[in-house]
Amino acid sequence: xxxxxxxxxxVTAVLAFVSCSSIKNDKVKHTQIAFLSDVHLLDxxxxxxxxxxxxxxxxxxxxxxxxxxxxxxxxSTRLFNENYFAFIAALDDVVRRNIKTVALPGxxxxxxxxxxxxxLKKILxxxxxxxxxxxxxxxxxxxxxxxxxxxxxxxxFLGEGGKEQVIMSKAGMYVPKNADELPVVITKDIGTMGYAxxxxxxxxxxxxxxxxxxxxxxxxxxxxxxxxxxxxxxGQSTIEKRNYAIPPYNSQIPDLSYLVETxxxxxxxxxxxxxxxxxxxxxxxxxxxxxxxxxxxxxxxxLTHKKHLIAWVTKVVQEAKKRGKTLIAFSHYPMVDFxxxxxxxxxKLFGEDKMQLYRVPSNEVxxxxxxxxxxxHFAGHMHINDTGVRKYKNGKGIFNIQIPSLAAYIPxxxxxxxxxxxxxxxxxxxxxxxxxFKTLFPLYEQEYxxxxxxxxxxxxxxxxxxxxxxxxxxxxxxxxxxRTRFLDKDWPVAFKNFMLKASVDDLLAFAKVSHSKxxxxxxxxxxxxxxxxxxxxxxSADELAIKDIGEQRIRQYKIIIDSFxxxxxxxxxxxxxxxxFFEFCSIFKxxxxxxxxxxxxxxLRRNTIHN
Numbered sequence: 358x359x360x361x362x363x364x365x366x367x368v369t370a371v372l373a374f375v376s377c378s379s380i381k382n383d384k385v386k387h388t389q390i391a392f393l394s395d396v397h398l399l400d401x402x403x404x405x406x407x408x409x410x411x412x413x414x415x416x417x418x419x420x421x422x423x424x425x426x427x428x429x430x431x432x433s434t435r436l437f438n439e440n441y442f443a444f445i446a447a448l449d450d451v452v453r454r455n456i457k458t459v460a461l462p463g464x465x466x467x468x469x470x471x472x473x474x475x476x477l478k479k480i481l482x483x484x485x486x487x488x489x490x491x492x493x494x495x496x497x498x499x500x501x502x503x504x505x506x507x508x509x510x511x512x513x514f515l516g517e518g519g520k521e522q523v524i525m526s527k528a529g530m531y532v533p534k535n536a537d538e539l540p541v542v543i544t545k546d547i548g549t550m551g552y553a554x555x556x557x558x559x560x561x562x563x564x565x566x567x568x569x570x571x572x573x574x575x576x577x578x579x580x581x582x583x584x585x586x587x588x589x590x591x592g593q594s595t596i597e598k599r600n601y602a603i604p605p606y607n608s609q610i611p612d613l614s615y616l617v618e619t620x621x622x623x624x625x626x627x628x629x630x631x632x633x634x635x636x637x638x639x640x641x642x643x644x645x646x647x648x649x650x651x652x653x654x655x656x657x658x659x660l661t662h663k664k665h666l667i668a669w670v671t672k673v674v675q676e677a678k679k680r681g682k683t684l685i686a687f688s689h690y691p692m693v694d695f696x697x698x699x700x701x702x703x704x705k706l707f708g709e710d711k712m713q714l715y716r717v718p719s720n721e722v723x724x725x726x727x728x729x730x731x732x733x734h735f736a737g738h739m740h741i742n743d744t745g746v747r748k749y750k751n752g753k754g755i756f757n758i759q760i761p762s763l764a765a766y767i768p769x770x771x772x773x774x775x776x777x778x779x780x781x782x783x784x785x786x787x788x789x790x791x792x793x794f795k796t797l798f799p800l801y802e803q804e805y806x807x808x809x810x811x812x813x814x815x816x817x818x819x820x821x822x823x824x825x826x827x828x829x830x831x832x833x834x835x836x837x838x839x840r841t842r843f844l845d846k847d848w849p850v851a852f853k854n855f856m857l858k859a860s861v862d863d864l865l866a867f868a869k870v871s872h873s874k875x876x877x878x879x880x881x882x883x884x885x886x887x888x889x890x891x892x893x894x895x896x897s898a899d900e901l902a903i904k905d906i907g908e909q910r911i912r913q914y915k916i917i918i919d920s921f922x923x924x925x926x927x928x929x930x931x932x933x934x935x936x937x938f939f940e941f942c943s944i945f946k947x948x949x950x951x952x953x954x955x956x957x958x959x960x961l962r963r964n965t966i967h968n
Contacts, residue, residue, distance in 0.1 A: 387775065387776065388458075388623060388774070389454075389456045389772060389774050389775075390458045390460060390625075390773045391454075391456045391458070391460070391770060391771070391772050392461075392462060392735045392758075392760050392770060392771040392773065393444075393447055393459060393461055393763065393770045394462045394463065394689075394735075394736070394738075394760035394770070395435070395463070395740055395760070396440065396444050396461065396466075396762075397435050397436075397437070397465075397763075397764045398440070398441065398444060398465060398466050398476060398477050399424070399440075399441060400423070400441070400472055400473050400475070401422050401423050401441050401797075403423060403473065406472075406544075406546055407545055408542060408543065408544040408546070410524075410544070411423075412424070412514075413522075413800065415797065415800055416799050417799045418796065422800065423472075424437070424438045424515050424800065425437035425438060425513050425515065426513050426514070426515045426521060426804055427515075427804055427817055428513070428816075430834070431821075431837040431838060432841055432842055434740060434838065435762060435765055436765065436834055437467065438797055439791070439827065440764035442791050442792065442794050443763045443791050443794070443827055444480070445480070445792075446788050446791040446792065447763055447788050448480070448490075450786060452484070452488050454772070456490070457489060457490055458491050458493065458620075459491070459493070460687050461494040461495070461562075462494075462687045462688060462689050462736060462737045462760065463494075463497025463499075463500060463688070463690075463737055463738065464497035464738070464762075465497070465500060468499050468502060468509070468549055469499060469550045469555065470509075470547050470548065470550070471545065471548070471554070472544075472546040472547065474554075491619055492563070493562065493563040494559065494562045495563070495614075495627040495628065495629055495688060496552075496555065496613055496629050497631070498651060498652040500550075500555060501549075501550065501551060501552055501652075502549045502652075503549065503551060503633065503646035503647070503651065504552055504610050504633050504646060504649060505551035505552070505553075505646040506548065506549070506550060506551040506554055507551065507646040508526045508527045508530065508548050509526055509547065509548050510524050510525030510526050510527075510530055511524055511547065512531065515801075515803075515804055517539065519805070519806055519807025520537070520539055520807060521539070522539050523538070523541045524541070524542040524543075525541055525547065526546075526548035527543065527548075528541075551646065552611035555613075556596055563617055563627055564615065565591070566590035566594055566617075568587050570587070570590075570618060572585055572616070572617070573585075573616065573617045575594070575614060575615050575616075576599075576665055576669035577593065577599050577601075577612075578590070579593065580593075581676075582680060596611050599611055600612070601663070603632075603634075603663070605635070606640045608635050608639050609643070610633055612629050613629045614627060614629040614666060615627050616673055623683050624673070625685050626670070626685065626687070627686075627687060627688070628670070628686060630655055630666075630688045630689055630690040632655075632659055632662050632663050633650060633651070635648060635649055636648050653716065654715060655738065656690050656691070656692060656726075657718060657719055657722060659722075660721065667726075670686070670729050670731065671730065674729055674730035674731065678730070683775060685773070686731055687734065687736070688736055689736065689737055690716075690718070690736055690738050691716075691718050691739065691745065691759060692718055692723055692726050692731070692734050692736065693723045693746070693747055693756075694718065694745055695739055695743045695759050696717065697743070697899075697948055697950065697952075699943070699944045699947035700714060702943045702944050706849065706937060706941060707847055707848070711847040712847050713739070716738070723745075723747045723757075724747070724749060727747060727754060728749075728753060731755055732754065732755060732961050733756045733781060733959060733961065734755065734757050734758065735760055735771065736757060736759055737759070737760045737762065740761065740762035741898070742759060742760075742761040742785060742901050743899050744756065744757070744759070744953060744954045744957070752964070753964075756966065758783060759954075761785070761898065761901075763788060765831060766828075766831040766835040766897050766898060767787055767897070767898040767905075768787065768788045768827060768828065768831050769785055769786050770785075770786050771784070771786070778961075779960055780958060780959075780960060781958070781961060782956075782959075783956070784955075785901065785954065785955050787828065787901060788827060788828075789826050789827055789828035790826055791826070791827035794826075794830060798822050801822060805819055817837060818833075818840075820833065821834070832894075832905060835893060835897060836890055839890050839893050844857075851933060851937070852934060852937035852938070852941070855885070855938075856888065856889055857884075859885035860882070860883075860884055860885075861880050861882060861884070862880075863885075864885065864888070864917055867938065868920045868924065869920060869921070870916055874916050883910065883913075891906050891910065892941075892944070892945055894906060895945070896948055899948070899954040900951075901954070914945065915949070918942040918945055921942050922946070925939040952966055953967065956968065
């Protein structure tokens with residue numbers, strides 16, 4: 358088996374690109390767009406508008422800081438604090454490359470809190486005014502958790518003396534459990550915004566038409582490019598005119614999808630894939646936010662509860678082809694399997710409700726959008742680096758580009774360079790060097806000391822504070838996440854216990870690796886946990902993780918995987934551990950053989966992809 362052979366295959370991407378192969382479109386040649394997804398900005402230096410609470414004073418720089426505990430972020434799929442500095446580093450990198458268009462495909466905020474939305478707007482305005490960058494955004498499940506303004510809060514801010522500080526948007530939402538807890542801070546700025554509030558605050562970032570736009574529309578506008586005027590667009594851009602009826606009770610829910618032409622012949626299609634399934638109580642009280650389930654599933658629910666988007670995307674694609682426009686679509690949610698097509702085997706090993714498998718888009722989603730004419734689509738949501746590919750018998754295909762998160766392993770963003778009407782170059786930029794990422798470490802020392810004094814059984818590994826750079830810090834975050842959350846939450850108990858007890862020698866024997874293959878390499882003393890962790894690194898970062906894992910370790914994994922799969926197929930009555938290890942090896946093997954995901958070229962006319 359030739360691992361990493363990334364041949365010419367068709368790829369689906371959540372940034373939808375439509376090629377107008379019959380029309381000359383050289384005016385958009387070498388246009389560059391940067392995609393920064395899942396920023397999850399927590400404005401650590403923000404201020405509340407209705408509370409005197411300023412956070413805690415950092416002894417390192419004297420600044421008051423609003424940050425979450427290290428414990429909380431090591432149990433979350435995203436960093437809460439250091440990604441603030443990573444976001445600035447990524448924007449500075451965009452500036453150095455002289456890229457003028459930046460798209461943010463959702464989860465640009467921690468959880469849609471007013472303080473964080475204001476902080477995001479302030480940062481983007483600074484870069485826009487100083488460097489002339491045009492920001493285009495769309496919503497994710499963390500930006501509009503419910504369709505309407507909702508009271509909320511967090512119990513895990515870091516407070517004085519290393520304790521947890523509870524901050525809520527309304528009094529009475531949290532009752533302290535003991536006298537040692539800090540008094541609850543109350544501020545409306547920690548609630549979660551609904552669509553109306555997000556639109557009011559961030560409307561200038563694509564959600565509303567601008568006079569400088571050459572064209573702008575929504576799924577609900579009645580004009581077309583031939584009779585377009587800015588006045589018409591502005592009149593039809595209000596939230597009251599951007600609602601749809603969601604079944605089964607036909608509640609009126611906003612949809613902030615839009616199409617915009619910011620430069621001649623390039624159409625940017627920003628799809629709002631959030632779907633809020635109503636609960637029974639929504640029948641009689643449709644404007645109460647608690648009567649809706651949170652979004653997060655993505656396009657599988659778009660097919661059932663937001664069908665108007667499919668018809669609109671189809672129309673936009675047809676108009677783009679007709680008018681010779683280069684159409685780039687992006688949204689928060691994937692349109693293609695992001696597990697290197699290992700999802701069926703993952704369901705066997707982990708179960709259908711584990712490893713976020715409910716978020717994998719169905720084959721129907723991929724085929725439907727490919728049939729609509731979407732060829733290249735950029736997405737986030739999963740905090741992974743991946744390229745999904747689908748090609749169909751009718752010659753149509755779709756490429757789904759998963760953008761890594763700046764708040765997870767490996768932190769980075771994507772750059773699309775339009776070389777010509779068919780040739781798309783995509784590059785992944787790793788944000789490993791981040792100025793100031795150790796700024797908050799003195800505060801974590803206080804937290805660690807408090808947990809240690811109180812003999813907390815869930816104390817985190819202090820080695821993370823020895824990280825030399827931001828990528829290493831994110832690597833530690835994932836390692837602790839695997840140890841403290843994924844192993845217990847997602848992995849089958851019996852197989853997990855088998856792997857955690859296994860040494861490399863145990864796995865070589867279990868896989869019946871021949872003596873000659875054992876002698877070929879000098880095996881380090883790695884363990885079953887190391888193999889599990891490296892699988893999670895591959896799933897998160899794809900080929901970007903190879904450097905961290907090491908080529909030699911990869912070769913050793915391949916020997917064990919290939920040997921076990923070959924021997925397993927000869928077994929007449931495999932044990933439970935043998936079956937689980939076969940499934941794990943098959944999944945691991947798929948992760949090593951995905952489509953290119955670092956630097957690659959997509960040919961839209963031929964539906965091919967290569968490094």
